[in-house]
Amino acid sequence: TRVDWLVDLTRGMADELRRAGVGSFGGDLSGAPDGTVVIAVTALGDLPAGREPLLRANARVGESIIVSDVLGRSHAGLLVLLGEVAPSERAGTATQECVGWHRAPRPRYAGDEAAAAGVRCAMDVSDGLMLDAARIARASSVRLDFDGDALRAMARPLEPVVGDRALECALSGGEEHAL
Numbered sequence: 001t002r003v004d005w006l007v008d009l010t011r012g013m014a015d016e017l018r019r020a021g022v023g024s025f026g027g028d029l030s031g032a033p034d035g036t037v038v039i040a041v042t043a044l045g046d047l048p049a050g051r052e053p054l055l056r057a058n059a060r061v062g063e064s065i066i067v068s069d070v071l072g073r074s075h076a077g078l079l080v081l082l083g084e085v086a087p088s089e090r091a092g093t094a095t096q097e098c099v100g101w102h103r104a105p106r107p108r109y110a111g112d113e114a115a116a117a118g119v120r121c122a123m124d125v126s127d128g129l130m131l132d133a134a135r136i137a138r139a140s141s142v143r144l145d146f147d148g149d150a151l152r153a154m155a156r157p158l159e160p161v162v163g164d165r166a167l168e169c170a171l172s173g174g175e176e177h178a179l
Helices: 003-020 073-081 095-104 110-116 129-140 147-172
Strands: 028-031 035-040
Touching: 028 147, 073 147, 095 147, 129 147
Parallel strands: none
Antiparallel strands: 028 035
């Protein structure tokens, strides 16, 4: 592993830790003979006194489904990088945004905002909205109903980048770093 790569990795991780308002101690960085680098990260923390955790088992009938950030950018960026889609001329900077989001996501740390708004149920959208929503439904013993118009509106900004795969990106794309 090149030293300059490790220095860049360390700086990038330190920048993100500062942005998130957390510190670090130790870690695990290893590699494989083929040059693959493996980074293991474990996050630990304490809830402030009196604050309940945002559990996926806390969804109740009649509550709304809210997403803390735009969905689908990372998956759209991956499709561009893999050459599976050819962005249209009207994509403009959206293509660079999607590729950039895939390569270096900038999550919003919305846990405190969600708790302050009275949210009791949450999880990260790391495996795609549909799969993670199903996990919430199963854990909470509820059925989730989605507004089709809202889902299509969420996917619409991705259309210039990925065409008719925009809804797929918004619903099943992972690594979203949203709640």
